[in-house]
Amino acid sequence: MSIARLQKLSVVGPQAEERPALEALQDLGCMHLLPLAPPPDQPEDVPDRGAKAALQALRFLSELPDPRRQLRRDPDFDILTFVPRVLDLRDRLRETGDRRDFLAHRISEVTPWGDLIFPPREELAGLHLWFYKLPLKERAALETLEIPWQIVHRDSRFHYVVLIAHDEPDPALLPVPRTHTGALPVSELQAQLEETEIELEELAAERHGLTRYLDLMRERMSLAETRAELDYARRQVLHDDGLFAVQGWVPEDRIGAVGEAAQRLGLAMLTEPPAGQDTPPTLLKQPEMRGAGRDLALFYQVPGYRDWDPTILVTVSFAVFFAMIVADAGYGMVIALITGALWGRLGATPHSRSWRRMIGIVAAATILFGVLIGSYFGYPLPASSPLMRLKIMDIDDFGTMMTLSIVIGVLHLVLANLLGARTRWGSTTAYASLGWCVVLIGGLGVWLADPGTALRVGSAGLAGAGLLAILAFSSDQPLDSPKGWFWRAAGGLQGLAGAMGAFGDVLSYMRLFALGLASASLALTFNDLAGQVRDAVPGLGLLLALMILVVGHTLNFGLALMSGVVHGLRLNYIEFFKWGLTGEGTAFRPFARKEVQE
Structure with a gap:
């Protein structure tokens, strides 16, 4: 029933020994790091501590309800390259799904106008076609127009009206805003939608195939976490004139182990007791x-x-x-x-x-x-x-x-x-x-x-x-x-x-x-x-x-x-x-x- 007594420990050495020193400290697992390097200028540059990317990849694959049969051993499996591959697949799936939704929405909007194929611009003598979805009850607004117009389609709710003018009509001319139909005909949009859905199916199949690595991924998560911790630690290190310095709080009973590692690597080490203004972290020592x-x-x-x-x-x-x-x-x-x-x-x-x-x-x-x-x-x-x-x-x-x-x-x-x-x-x-x-x-x-x-x-x-x-x-x-x-x-x-x-x-x-x-x-x-x-x-x-x-x-x-x-x-x-x-x-x-x- 006690709180462990800590010492502030600093390790200094040549930059060539920085990575071996950090790996040695990571192996000991007894230091609570203190940031010595200046913070990044941009908040988004603050490093994440932990295997956030690996967890996101694991969650992305484990969300599927019917994963493939799991591989127990695969000597070529490397989680450090597998995670970026999964996240890239996730991003492509998201982009393709958004494109599919956009095309489906665009087709539903454009279909009432018919399969529009616009003539070359020079054949229209500088005129443009302007499209409006006019509610049936607003039909009388068309009678007051002084520019050519034509109802090309009608359903239970709207008149689909085309106006012909050099410039965009005044927004107050009709009680509805202009409809943007785009330059592509419905047939082209449908072809793109079909290609997108095929691509989406292929990406989904690839995602389903990657679920066979879920068990291996869970087993290797520790490797990704270790690497993330090391990357985080490297962002806390101070560099100056060819030297590096790392500092942190270490329990008193582990000071000797850190000293042995520092001596083996030829590094300098300094320990200090907590001063009055220091706020050391709390380590509860309990069985x-x-x-x-x-x-x-x-x-x-x-x-x-x-x-x-x-x-x-x-x-x-x-x-x-x-x-x-x-x-x-x-x-x-x-x-x-x-x-x-x-x-x-x-x-x-x-x-x-x-x-x-x-x-x-x-x-x-x-x-x-x-x-x-x-x-x-x-x-x-x-x-x-x-x-x-x-x-x-x-x-x-x-x-x-x-x-x-x-x-x-x-x-x-x-x-x-x-x-x-x-x-x-x-x-x-x-x-x-x-x-x-x-x-x-x-x-x-x-x-x-x-x-x-x-x-x-x-x-x-x-x-x-x-x-x-x-x-x-x-x-x-x-x-x-x-x-x-x-x-x-x-x-x-x-x-x-x-x-x-x-x-x-x-x-x-x-x-x-x-x-x-x-x-x-x-x-x-x-x-x-x-x-x-x-x-x-x-x-x-x-x-x-x-x-x-x-x-x-x-x-x-x-x-x-x-x-x-x-x-x-x-x-x-x-x-x-x-x-x-x-x-x-x-x-x-x-x-x-x-x-x-x-």
Whole structure:
């Protein structure tokens, strides 16, 4: 549960060694590159990081529903030349399709005029033909024309009119704009359309034939990604007077490996610890079995380099919140059964196994909480059941469940402020975080204690002391001048303004009770409805009741899953991170080679 300590590492050498140096760094896969070269003048010249072209080519071929039989081995297959070929085919298909659509539209527009073949220009004595599609109701507009005209065709909607004039007629002469028919006759357009459709079929056949390489392409994608990463890195390198320099952040435990590579290539290397103004990327050091928790922790916000790793806390709190929202042991068992059915598929990679473990933790927490409140698909077990002895709460006991939700919320936010104070330790603002801990605990004591008791009085005093600490320490402005005192006081007042936010954040945890009650109530409603139908309809009622139970609980299960995921994560991302993390960081992205899968 830690954020890896990094060093800023610079490698310098002659330009002749640039490519070997970058390839060596890529093999090590431990450097987060920093740009040393000046940015391009044009934004479109900024290099893409990743095999964007290869992914586009793969998507273009995989969109076909019936790919050809896949080739497993082809010694001549080279993805670096195959990708441009596929993208060129994609562009030609797009251009040919556009040309086909244009020709089809042009033919539909020109056909009513007939197969027009224009005479040579000199035979018209300088006159031109002007074409108009005139609605039938506008027929009277032709009678006022002072230039020759002729209706050459008529359908249910339009008169197709040709005017003869030296210059284009005034646009106000007729109530419709002029129609552009083009210089080619319909027969020529139809011939071009036929040729275009044949070309389109040939290109489509070529595309279909290339789908036989999909599996090989997926296997070789890593090679394209490696090349793209190398091209991206070369754009970050600084060149000056025959030398090159590359810089990046490297974990402290990999500095030695980089040093050995630099020494082997005869390069100079310099390491520096992060300075106060530096913002190193964040690299969470977690075993692979916690990969799912790391994904959840980084999904919404990357903690800053100088913050703490929220992986384990997010995993535990998410499981607890999910269990309280679903609030049914039966639904927890369904999750466990689905996980068991997908056990082998979820164990294909270490990362998928971490997600299998996460789902197992969530299922176990849901079953445990469902047992504690005695809910099994909305039904309570008989009082004689051994499991009912484990029931210690009732979801319908509003007072107990509301208190439980508020207590969990206060403890969660207190933990967040303690971790925030630890991050800020050495600054006066750390005492403000501790002040918030005191305020939250004192406020909880005031709410729980009876009026007039020593507990309530003591809790109120505790909360007041916390507010004084917030007022005094919310700003780290030095007090060496009247101006400093002013800004310290202003910062304290601003900190106190967060009291309403803290109150609202605590109340946000009421959703644990509210959503859990909604899930349990909906399950109970479907159970009652099924029972009523069974009793009201003899014979067929049992089948109808089973259908209501299946459909109803499936719907409720889906809603409970969505609520558990969305709100279980929301309480971590919004309330917990707000008080616990001091800022947002940048994820560590290593410059690494992708392994080629054979």
